[in-house]
Amino acid sequence: MDGYRAGDRDDFDRLYRTTYSRLLRILYAITGDATAAEDCVQEAYVRAFAAWGRYRPDKPAEAWMHQIAVNTAISYRRKAKLRTVGEIIRRMGRPGNTPDPAEGAMRSDLMRALSALPPKVAADFVLRYHHGFTNREIARLEGVSERMVGMRLNRARQELARALGAEWRGELPTSQGPGVVVHRESTGVRDA
């Protein structure tokens, strides 16, 4: 995570290789569209590369890159909402006002529910349950408190449970161990 030198091209390439896949998944959850996620990720790296000379190592480069990517996705979603509103107004009064069925088929219920979450809530959910970050690591990555991360995750589970079923509300761990590995093991034992 450390050892990145501001303005160094090789270090930025290394940062790209290290963070690309994770950011792509997070932005896919935020946007709900793989093409848009890829576009946002690339745009985020372009922005980051333009500001790479001004990067200060007082903050981890991956956290810095994460924030740029999430902000890029937020901008994309805002523009997409405006486009949607404009499209609705344009189609108003015409037949075929229903949503495109092909679009619904391409996007699963889970991805639709994830992309309906607030961007930072969706990002925390993916980091926690897909990438296996702890709340503390997420808090450090995003520069927020662990309590904030916990609230976001709780909100994500509540929203997903409302959209997809009660099982998405999750289950309380049998032990109070903070590590992700402990939870997985306990769950695995229970399932077995």
Next chain:
Amino acid sequence: MPDRELPEHLKAKLDDELTSGAPLVSPLASQARYARAATTAVPTRHVTWGLVSAAAASAALILVAAAVAPTPAREWIGRSVGNLTQSVEHAGDHSGSVTPSSGRSPESEPSQQTQPTPHESPEPSESPESQESPEPSESPEPSETSEPSQSPEPRETPEPSDSPEPQQSPEPSQSPESGESPEPSDGGGN
């Protein structure tokens, strides 16, 4: 607030959705958009550098022009102001006897006027000097000098060279001295 955990099958579903939806074919760093932008930014830098150099060159030209051009302009302004001052002084000097408008007559007139007063003083051209000198008491000169004063420039250059100093100095000096010296001598002698 206890942190809830998702069941494994939900996690697996989440992994599958994210992995299949956004395939993890991480492109090479050289193929990333920022890498292409960096390569295309090189000509932009050249263009920017060219614009900066052009701006610097134009600024240098403006500075040079500002340093050189104003000097003649100021000289010209100074000359014109000086001429105006002289003309105003001339007009003020001659205002008692001659109107300023008549003083600006053509140059041919002075030549005609110099003819009738060749013996008196051709100096009317130098109006200030002629008036300062005792000659103004001689009535013919002021009346005729009105026109000579019209052309100060042509007159000042040639005439002073001809007879300005010799005439001014001899007339006042000779006449008063010659008149005064004999009188005391006469009176003193008588």
